[in-house]
Amino acid sequence: MFGNRDIFSPYIILVAIIAYLLMAYVAFHYKIRGLNFPSPISMIYISIGSLVYTLGVLTSSNFKSPLYSRVKMEFSHRHETLLLIIAILSIILAAWNLYNVGGIPLFSGYLKAKAFTKIWFISYLLFLFSINLLLARFKRNSYYGLFIIGLILSALTGYRTTTVVLLLSVLINFYYTRNISLGRITIIGILIISLTIIIGYIAVKSIEWQHWSLNPIELFFYRAGYTLTVFDRLIQFEGATHGKLLYSTLTGFFTSTDPRIIVGTTVLGYKHSSTSTIFGPATLDFGFFAMIIQMFIIGLILGLLHTIQKVKKDFFTALYAIILAHTLVWIETGPTDLVVWIFYLIGVAVIIREACHESGHRS
Structure with missing residues (x-):
């Protein structure tokens, strides 16, 4: 690691969101395949979601002391x-x-x-x-x-x-x-x-x-602009799917259903697999407040796992690396992958286990 900087702390998500917005800006600026700049409301949603995510990470710091047990797996x-x-x-x-x-x-x-x-x-x-x-x-x-x-x-x-x-x-x-x-x-x-x-x-x-007809570089930026455009349009359908997207995410493994097709069908009006950023699925399913709750929880879990893995290494570092990597990818694709939620549940179980373990030592 470099000095006191921790490049892959949970705050890397904020850096990645800014980078993604800049990529989308390139697509909008050059109007790749006719893309136009999104409305200000989508930027407000993203800003608030990012702020609440930060609050989740900051809140996790209040639990550092109870989780700093040196017992390793x-x-x-x-x-x-x-x-x-x-x-x-x-x-x-x-x-x-x-x-x-x-x-x-x-x-x-x-x-x-x-x-x-x-x-x-x-x-x-x-x-x-x-x-x-x-x-x-x-x-x-x-x-x-x-x-x-x-x-x-x-x-x-x-x-x-x-x-x-x-x-x-x-x-x-x-x-x-x-x-x-x-x-x-x-x-x-x-x-x-x-x-x-x-x-x-x-x-x-x-x-x-x-x-x-796009070249590889144009396609790279276009995907960012397209996904942000989907999120921008999605806001007017806030809460429209009433949990159908979450249900599809959790059961798609058994039913062979693609949650992103629900996004495309609802937002674009035709059957198409569409990504909608990390802020999109919760907004489409349950509305703005569900999205900010989701962002707070993600920030809190990543913050706690980051604290644990820095002390205990091994299994905990591997788990944190997997979850953080998937969350970085979620910035574009959105939380519509069952496999990631499985790792998040494992992460929650680890946090609870460590908290109970430390509580037992204190008593």
């Missing part, structure tokens, strides 16, 4: 073997899923739609957790190879979100467990952005029923 060789088996199994499942699809989803929109299966969901969930914990606790060079294999399989599915989260989570993980230099962080950051642009461009150009 110990991992033995048996745990390492189990995690290694889980990581290898998840890679096998991901490869099997690609085999069942019958091709490489990155190069076909139809195959990409088929690749989002229960097998893929389970393999991603298991791999993300196991590889981060292996890299955080058991620093063996062979695990880098496992990570690269999993990363390649993720990229081949055509879902840039999972690929970016894998890279981001490991970067955050290394920041706290390896004390990597600013230069390396910058290089990896450029790599992540480059992969995002490349995978996103290839995936979009491979959608058989769509025709895009």
Whole structure:
């Protein structure tokens, strides 16, 4: 880490939101595919949501003392073997899923739609957790190879979100467990952005029923502007879905329902999978106040997990890295991923466990 600065504290979310707005500004300024600047009300919503998120993080600092127990979760060789088996199994499942699809989803929109299966969901969930914990606790060079294999399989599915989260989570993980230099962080950051642009461009150009004339850089900025435009339009439908979006997020794994299609259908008036920023889904489901409650809770949980992982490392660092990485991606996609909520629930359970553990010691 660099001096007293903690680059990947929960406040990185605010920096990322500002960066995302600047990306959208480029799209609006150059009117890429006719995009126009959003209304002031959307900026007000984003500003208030960001402010309340900050309050959540600040509130977490009030709990630092009770959570500063030095007792760590110990991992033995048996745990390492189990995690290694889980990581290898998840890679096998991901490869099997690609085999069942019958091709490489990155190069076909139809195959990409088929690749989002229960097998893929389970393999991603298991791999993300196991590889981060292996890299955080058991620093063996062979695990880098496992990570690269999993990363390649993720990229081949055509879902840039999972690929970016894998890279981001490991970067955050290394920041706290390896004390990597600013230069390396910058290089990896450029790599992540480059992969995002490349995978996103290839995936979009491979959608058989769509025709895009934008170059990769234009598409990169257009996505930010488009998503912000969706959020801007979404505000006039505040509370329109009455929880349907949340229900779809929680049950989509079992019903094969895409929550983002609900966003597109409601806001745009036709069936289309649309992202709506981290502020969008809660606003569409339950209104403005639900959104600010969500932002406060996210800030509070990230703040508490950040406090715990700085002291206890290992499992806690891996969990924090995973949740923070997904939350950074949520800035564009919105909280419509069951896998992320699962990790958030694990995070809440960890916080409660640590609070109860420390309370028991005090009594």
